[in-house]
Amino acid sequence: MKNLIIALSILSVIPFGNLNAQEELSRLPKTLILDTIYANDTKNVALFFPDPIKQGITGSENFVFTYNREKEQYFGLLQAKPGEDSNLLIINTNGSVFSYIVRYKQQLNKLNYFISRTQSIGNEKPVLKESKPKDSFGNQTEKSDLYYNRFSEFLLDRNQKIGRIKKRANGIVLSIENIVFDRSALYFVIEIENTSSLDYDLNFLKFYIETKKQGKRKSIQKLVKQPVYTHQVPLKVLENETRRMVFVLPKFSLVNDKKMVVELNEQNGERSLKLNVKSKFINNPN
Numbered sequence: 462m463k464n465l466i467i468a469l470s471i472l473s474v475i476p477f478g479n480l481n482a483q484e485e486l487s488r489l490p491k492t493l494i495l496d497t498i499y500a501n502d503t504k505n506v507a508l509f510f511p512d513p514i515k516q517g518i519t520g521s522e523n524f525v526f527t528y529n530r531e532k533e534q535y536f537g538l539l540q541a542k543p544g545e546d547s548n549l550l551i552i553n554t555n556g557s558v559f560s561y562i563v564r565y566k567q568q569l570n571k572l573n574y575f576i577s578r579t580q581s582i583g584n585e586k587p588v589l590k591e592s593k594p595k596d597s598f599g600n601q602t603e604k605s606d607l608y609y610n611r612f613s614e615f616l617l618d619r620n621q622k623i624g625r626i627k628k629r630a631n632g633i634v635l636s637i638e639n640i641v642f643d644r645s646a647l648y649f650v651i652e653i654e655n656t657s658s659l660d661y662d663l664n665f666l667k668f669y670i671e672t673k674k675q676g677k678r679k680s681i682q683k684l685v686k687q688p689v690y691t692h693q694v695p696l697k698v699l700e701n702e703t704r705r706m707v708f709v710l711p712k713f714s715l716v717n718d719k720k721m722v723v724e725l726n727e728q729n730g731e732r733s734l735k736l737n738v739k740s741k742f743i744n745n746p747n
Contacts, residue, residue, distance in 0.1 A: 495548075495560055495561055495562050496561055496562070496580075497561065497562040497563070497564055498539065498549065498561050498562070498563050498564070498574060499541075499563075499564050499565070499566035499569055499570075499571070500524065500539045500540055500541035500563060500564075500565065500566070500569070501540070501541055501565060501566060501567055501569060502540055502541060502542050502543075504540075504569055504572060505538040505539070505540060505572070506538065506539040506540070506569065506571075506572055506573075506574070507536055507537075507538055507539075507572065507573045507574070508526075508536060508537050508538075508539060508551070508574045508576060509535055509536045509573070509574065509575045509576060510535050510536065510537075510551065510553055510559070510576045511535075511553070511557075511576065511577060511578045512535070512553035512554055512555045512557060512578075513533035513534060513535055513553060513554045514528045514529075514533070514534065514535070514536075514537055514551060514552075514553060514554075515533075515552050515553060515554045515696070516550075516551070516552040517537050517549070517550070517551050517552075518549070518550045519547055519548070519549050519550075519563065520547040520548045520549075520550075521544065521545065521547035523541060523542040523543070523544035523545075523547070523565070524539065524540070524541045524542075524547050524549065524563050525539070525540050525541075526538070526539050526549055526551075527540075532660075532699075533554060533660075533697065533699065537551070539563065541563065541564075541565040542565065543565050544565060546562060546563065546564045546565075547562075547563050548560060548561065548562055548563060549561045549562075549563045552585050554695075554696045554697060555696065556584045556585040556586050556696075557578065557581040557583075557584060557585075558581060558582055558583045558584060558585055559576060559580060559581055559582065560582050606690060608644075609646075609689075609690040609692070609709050610690075610692060612643060612648065613648065613690075613692035613693075613707035613709070614692075616639060616641060616648055616650050616707060617650065617692075617693070617705055617707065620638075621638070621639050621747070622638045622639060623637075623638070623639050623640060623742065623747060624742075626736065626738060626742065627736070628734045628735065628736040629734075630732065630734050631657065631731075631732040632655065632656045632657025632658075632659075632732070633653070633654070633655055633656075633657065633661055633725070633727075633732050633734060634652075634653070634654040634655075634656065635651070635652075635653055635723070635725045635734045635736050636651070636652045636654075636736075637649060637650065637651060637652075637723065637736065637738065637742075638650040638651070638652050638705070639747060640742055640743065640746040640747065641746055641747045642712060642746040642747070645711065645712050646689065646709050646710065646711060646712055647709070647710045647711075647712050647713070647743070647746060648707055648708075648709050649668070649707065649708045649709075649710065649723075650705065650706075650707055651666070651705070651706050651707070651708060651723070652703060652704070652705045652706075653695075653698050653703070653704050653706075653725065654698075654702075654703040655698040655699065655700055655701065655702050655703070656701065657700060657732075658700050659700060660697055660698065660699050660700055661697065661698040661699075661727060661730075661732065662696070662697050662727060662728040662729065662730065663694070663695060663696055663697065663698065663725075663726075663727070663728065664726040664727055664728035664729075665724075665725075665726050666694070666708070666723065666724070666725050666726070667685060667723070667724045667726075668685070668686040668688070668708065668710060668721065668722075668723055669683045669684055669685045669686060669721070669722055669724070670683070670684040670686065670713075670715065670719050670720070670721055670722075671683055671719065671720050671721075671722050672684070672718060672719050683722075686710050686711075686713065686721075687710075688708045688709055688710050689709050689710065689711060690708075690709040691706065691707070691708055691709070692706060692707040692708075692709075693705070693706045693707065694706045694708075713743070714740075714743060714744050715740035715743045715744060716740070717740060719740065720737055720738065720739065720740065721737070721738040721740075721743055722735055722736065722737055722738070723735070723736040723738060724736075
């Protein structure tokens, strides 16, 4: 693959003054270098990605990138007609973004490209720096995403189950396999099973505490519990597929008049579930 440097619009950022152009250029951020992929109109050039393709866009009509829009697949096909260079933007289902310069070439030396995760230029969703959980004295603990990641992997590999905490509806099964306490945090091992014939697009999975208020006007108050870390949460659960994941929440306890609710919501669909978790599982985790 040849490299092509995307030119910056230098004239629009260099002000007039005593500083010369070289000094101004030294202040500019480094240019982004994109790889070039060659294609023509007689052969299919295949691009294999580390995660399924969610979206593929070309900047010019003389380039066509095709992929399976109905069922997730890891590869797409690129073809080109003679014309000016353009660009190709790919977004994987996990939000990873890939960008390439695409160019027509009559004779192709390469027909297959195997893309690694390290070639991603960023993520579709901005990664926000999450605040670390605090201990009972209000001091920040020494937890890091690396520790959350390793301990979550350990829990998934251990595959320990605490009992029957499960809700089933419309071919979707939501269950909590395990709740583990470690270093001022609760780890919820969640499983989503899709036994239906339709893929399940995950909109959100939320945790909140419900409190029932008694009196003439009965009401329910909800307090959302925000996770400090999530692990292997999918965007989609395919038909007849089971996905396991971990949510890490700051440690808390429940009194008898409160309960935890785990809500699974489908994007552009009505197959949503609410799973009630008794206080004994929260107050006495593994």
